[in-house]
Amino acid sequence: MIPRDASHTLSSLAAGYPVLAVTGPRQSGKTTLCRALFPALPYASLEDPDTRQFAQEDTRGFLAQYPDGAVLDEAQRCPDLFAYLQRRVDEDPRPGRFVLTGSQQFGLMSGISQSLAGRVALLHLLPLGIAELRAGGLLPPSLDRLLLDGGYPPVHDRRLDPAIWYANYVQTYLERDVRQLINVRDLAQFQRFVRLCAGRTGQLLNLSALGDEAGVSHNTAGQWLSVLEASYLIHRLPPHHRNFNKRLVKTPKLYFLDTGLAARLLGIETESQLATHPLRGALFETWVVSEHLKARFNRGLPANLSFWRDRAGHEVDLIIERDNRLWPVEAKAGSTITADASRSLLRWLDVAADAAAEPTLVYAGEHAQTRNGVKWIPWREWQPHV
Template structure:
């Protein structure tokens, strides 16, 4: 099994020279522990709280646990023993050396709450998702997706060009390290086991006596609506649960990094915008599995082909920022007159509109809706059509045509 270098590695190592503690959060099986074990030297000890004996000690006697596992130490799945956090705080306040504590955990929201309670300002926190397109197919240094011509031309040199078939192969393959690295070869078995493990461990840990079969059906119903406006009542109706239950279950999926949302862009001058978020999955391979597409050839002509392409592009843009240690102010726009912009990125005091289309020859009319943003108090900058064209091009000086393989 080949190790796949992660874009965030250099940032983690550099930050570890300044902070006594770093924490890597993210969903299960995205490579948090693998990356840190690849980066650590022989002086660092490793302990996982998946080991029930270690977990029991960490919860019942945190001081003894830390004495038995002296720094520098990597503590895996630290969310299982929140009792450790106050003791780590004391150690840091007493002069722990940079890089003494490396922590990982699979419940990002819970870990953020714990860190804010005990370790605010004392540790650096990074979020790791499934592999990015750049990590799998690219070369050189990752940079956040920016609509500057010189930056786009640089991206074209670092990516691996592909066509429509290639993009949908990537979408269908997904981005889980276990599959991409070749550790696992049976895709059906991998995703089936992944979901069972996720529900048995993370979901059951967050909600007692959850209807596991009902929750699995719920994930499938949500996957059918990736890249669309969230309609809680429709999803609830599909699986026969209440809207309140659907809302709680969506909260679980978000807290465990299976899904994320794009919120609508709005300000005081855009009064007719709708308030509903759009739903996306972090891994399109999981979406393809849940929606029962057995091959990329079938997916490319399937009912969700446009929505899953948008999901893929949005997730990749987000990863390009996350892996650079940066926040991405990314929204979408839609108003009550049905004027819509798929993605709006706010950067450097400008709004950058994006349309995402399953087309190799997108028309210039697709950029006409970008004008709705001119009413905003934030000026509109360069826009783009993200599509399946193989080469970088332009509609005009203000709007580029960007191949999705370049993100």
């Protein structure tokens, strides 16, 4: 197993809560992590038809098999389970007894909020981040290879061809699982919608335009987008809320949570394709945003990320609130350092004044430098702010 940065957080939470819930996209390593951290707990998958039938028809009898707890995979497949779990942990509140996993937020979070509030600790596990790849000796040799490989563990620990793996992932999970959640009748239309979303990664979200191009209503586009978000495939990054300047953009930006999946949906399969692709910069920015989300989630922290953009076009890709300061981060896919690249960061420093912390610019080059108070950090050496 590739060591995961979330291991320490999950172990700490297990010392204080009777139930742990680990959510994230399919194949992000949830089951592997939980079984490795809690080897003494028996394991049951609610994906298995026989196991699910037993849990649904006789929930009390199903849980009676596990007096000392268990790892219950894809727990949202049996909604009645949560109420019975509440009864069990209230009678015996020993910490770390039950570990639930789920790849779909709607079902899992609904069960937790209705029955297990105050009894459960939640951790979001996204695909591998740069720190985990680096520590495991798996960091790809080039930035373009990193963007194409993405972070899903099977691509790295089994050395699979990412183009083939992501094609299968789209068919088996995205088109089967997600489409069934929203009962899509026209698969081609849904496929088009998802690919249009990939083409908008790193851009301001215009739901009406997205729906028009996909041939669906504004409401349908919003519903489909919410399900993609609940399935940990996309993230809507909100604009920064503090009103430093009244002429601010108030629309969120759309990001995929994995560049390998986004690249596959865009039809990019090779480094040479990516090197000249018009969305290479957007994919690099997507990677920087997703790395920050991974770093925060691995610590058990909320996203707490935003971006800043005024109507004159000045934009900072990420604003991180930490220690009562605002840390600005910019992503540039170029490999050379130029004065123009840090212009928006310097504008932000003027606007935010005393609230602004040290600005960082992550770029595709090889040398770290500090210019005009801006830290330029090569992608290979970068460590996301937490």
